[in-house]
Amino acid sequence: MKYKVMKKQKNSRKCIVCGMKNDLGLKASFYELENGELAAIFTPIEEHQSYPGRLHGGVAGAILDETIGRAINITDEDVWGVTVELNLKYHKPVALNEQLRVVGRITRDTRRLFEGTGEILLKNGDIAVSASGKYMKLPLSQIADFNEDTEEWRVLPSDEDPAEIEV
Numbered sequence: 001m002k003y004k005v006m007k008k009q010k011n012s013r014k015c016i017v018c019g020m021k022n023d024l025g026l027k028a029s030f031y032e033l034e035n036g037e038l039a040a041i042f043t044p045i046e047e048h049q050s051y052p053g054r055l056h057g058g059v060a061g062a063i064l065d066e067t068i069g070r071a072i073n074i075t076d077e078d079v080w081g082v083t084v085e086l087n088l089k090y091h092k093p094v095a096l097n098e099q100l101r102v103v104g105r106i107t108r109d110t111r112r113l114f115e116g117t118g119e120i121l122l123k124n125g126d127i128a129v130s131a132s133g134k135y136m137k138l139p140l141s142q143i144a145d146f147n148e149d150t151e152e153w154r155v156l157p158s159d160e161d162p163a164e165i166e167v
């Protein structure tokens with residue numbers, strides 16, 4: 001199903017997944033959808049391979065980790081969390097140099113923890129990798145010395161931002 005993009009989330013400077021000034025990073029963009037899920041879009045490059053031509057499973061885990069971890073911000077922009085568990089299932093190989101869609105959602109939200117699931121989708125809609133994760137909520141000051149200005153933590157509008165995404 002295609003869903004309307006309601007909001008683009010912020011990117012950062014050096015995060016391996018969302019850092020726009022990390023030359024080896026995924027430079028993923030995150031979009032909040034009208035159905036309450038979060039979609040990520042990124043294009044893996046050669047540096048993200050395991051076997052030649054195939055996305056590294058750890059990199060697949062990284063994008064799923066962050067997509068689920070950010071899905072909580074759809075309902076509360078100020079919640080931060082650290083991953084305490086991440087389970088992955090690799091169903092199909094993921095090729096490089098092709099744009100990928102990732103989708104994540106929150107399945108449980110308590111005072112201290114939240115949980116969610118997510119999938120990396122191939123161009124034809126097949127699920128290549130699926131994940132479930134658990135996160136502990138923490139004040140940002142307990143996670144990192146994070147200055148939003150120096151970390152360039154902001155929404156970066158782009159002409160390539162989609163109006164809707166099929167997930």
Ligand SMILES: CCCCCCCCCCCC(=O)SCCNC(=O)CCNC(=O)[C@H](O)C(C)(C)COP(=O)(O)OP(=O)(O)OC[C@H]1O[C@@H](n2cnc3c(N)ncnc32)[C@H](O)[C@@H]1OP(=O)(O)O
Nearest residue numbers: 012015018065066067069070081082083084085113134136
């Ligand atoms: C650039 C910006 C991008 C922004 C993008 C944002 C997206 C986020 C996605 C990426 C997130 C990451 O990769 S984060 C990076 C990877 N993850 C981490 O680095 C986390 C490393 N782990 C830790 O720092 C620590 O284990 C903590 C802080 C999570 C917990 O430490 P602690 O508080 O000393 O631990 P402990 O006493 O054992 O546990 C506290 C309580 O939590 C419970 N607890 C602990 N672990 C679990 C668990 N897996 N499942 C259930 N419950 C648990 C315990 O039972 C206990 O309950 P009780 O006995 O008190 O009842």
